[in-house]
Amino acid sequence: MGNIKKIAVRAGHNFRATGARGLIDETVEDRKVKDSVIKYLKKAGYDVLDVTPGDCDVNTDLSYGVNKAENFGADLFLSIHFDKCYDSYEGSLGHACWVYKEGTESYGIAKKIVNKVCEEVGFKNRGVKINPSLYELRKTSMSAIIIETCFCEATEDVKIYKEKGFDLIGKSIATGIAGSIIDTSNNVASEDNDKTNKKLWEISIKGKEVKSLQNELNKQFNAKIVVDGFFGDSTLNECIIVKKGARGNITRLIQQRLINRGYSSVGKADGIFGDNTEKAIKRLQECFDLSIDGIVGRNTWKCLYGLDKGKF
Numbered sequence: 136m137g138n139i140k141k142i143a144v145r146a147g148h149n150f151r152a153t154g155a156r157g158l159i160d161e162t163v164e165d166r167k168v169k170d171s172v173i174k175y176l177k178k179a180g181y182d183v184l185d186v187t188p189g190d191c192d193v194n195t196d197l198s199y200g201v202n203k204a205e206n207f208g209a210d211l212f213l214s215i216h217f218d219k220c221y222d223s224y225e226g227s228l229g230h231a232c233w234v235y236k237e238g239t240e241s242y243g244i245a246k247k248i249v250n251k252v253c254e255e256v257g258f259k260n261r262g263v264k265i266n267p268s269l270y271e272l273r274k275t276s277m278s279a280i281i282i283e284t285c286f287c288e289a290t291e292d293v294k295i296y297k298e299k300g301f302d303l304i305g306k307s308i309a310t311g312i313a314g315s316i317i318d319t320s321n322n323v324a325s326e327d328n329d330k331t332n333k334k335l336w337e338i339s340i341k342g343k344e345v346k347s348l349q350n351e352l353n354k355q356f357n358a359k360i361v362v363d364g365f366f367g368d369s370t371l372n373e374c375i376i377v378k379k380g381a382r383g384n385i386t387r388l389i390q391q392r393l394i395n396r397g398y399s400s401v402g403k404a405d406g407i408f409g410d411n412t413e414k415a416i417k418r419l420q421e422c423f424d425l426s427i428d429g430i431v432g433r434n435t436w437k438c439l440y441g442l443d444k445g446k447f
C-alpha cells in the first residue's frame with residue numbers, strides 16, 4: 136500500500152458555481168462532511184490540508200483544489216460531494232466513490248471508504264465507479280477519490296443522512312482510509328501507482344484511436360465517415376452493436392478503449408469478445424447507470440468514448 140501521510144481534502148463546488156439541490160443542498164452539506172473528515176484524519180495522525188476554494192467560476196473551482204494539492208505534495212486527494220440524478224426520488228440510491236482506474240491505490244482506498252461508510256451509516260452500497268474523464272481524477276498526480284456521500288433528492292438517503300449525521304459520515308470516511316494503511320494484505324492496489332497511470336485518457340480520446348475506429352467502420356461497413364479522429368454524432372451513428380462472440384478489429388478497439396478507460400480487468404486487447412470483455416462492459420454499464428446487458432450499443436459506445444462528461 137502506498138505510504139500515505141499527506142491528504143488534501145475539499146468540499147465540492149462553491150456558492151457561485153453551486154452543486155446539486157434536492158431535499159438538501161450539496162454545497163452546504165458537503166462542507167460539513169469535509170470538516171468532519173479533516174477532523175478525524177488529523178486525529179488519525181495525517182498531515183491534512185483543506186483545499187476547498189472560495190466562491191469562483193467552475194473552471195477555477197476545479198483547478199484551485201488540484202493545484203493546492205499538488206503544491207502541498209499530497210499523497211491522496213479527496214473531493215467530497217452529494218449526487219443527484221432525478222428531480223425527485225422516493226427511496227434510497229446510496230453511496231459511491233469515483234476513481235480513475237481499476238486496480239490502483241485509489242481504487243483500494245475507495246473500496247474501503249465505501250464499505251466502511253455503508254456499514255456504519257447504512258447507505259445502500261453502490262460501490263467504486265470508474266471514470267478517467269473527471270477533472271480532479273485525471274489532473275491530480277496523486278491518488279484521488281471523488282466521494283458521493285448520497286443523493287440529495289432521494290427521500291431515504293436524506294433521511295439516513297439527517298439521522299446519522301455528517302460527523303459519523305466523516306468519521307467513517309477517515310476510518311476507511313486509516314484502516315487501509317494498517318491493512319496491507321492482498322490488495323491489487325499496491326501494484327499500481329496512480330502517478331504513472333493518468334496520461335492515457337486525453338491522448339487517446341481524440342486522434343489515433345478514434346481514427347482507427349472510423350477507418351474500420353468505413354472498411355467493414357462502408358460507413359463513409361470522415362476520418363478526423365473526432366468521436367461525434369456522425370461516428371456514433373455508424374457504430375454497430377457488438378457483443379460476446381464477436382472477433383476482429385472493432386472488438387480490439389473496444390478492448391483498448393476499456394483498458395484506457397480504466398477497466399483493466401478486460402486483460403489483453405486480443406480482438407476476441409469473450410467473458411472478460413463482457414464482464415468489463417457490464418462493469419462500465421454499471422458505473423454509468425446503463426442497463427447491464429454486456430452488449431455494446433449506442434449508450435455504451437458513448438460512455439466508452441467519453442461522451443458522458445458532466446456527470447459529477
Ligand SMILES: [Zn+2]
Nearest residue numbers: 147154216447
Ligand atoms: Zn458534486
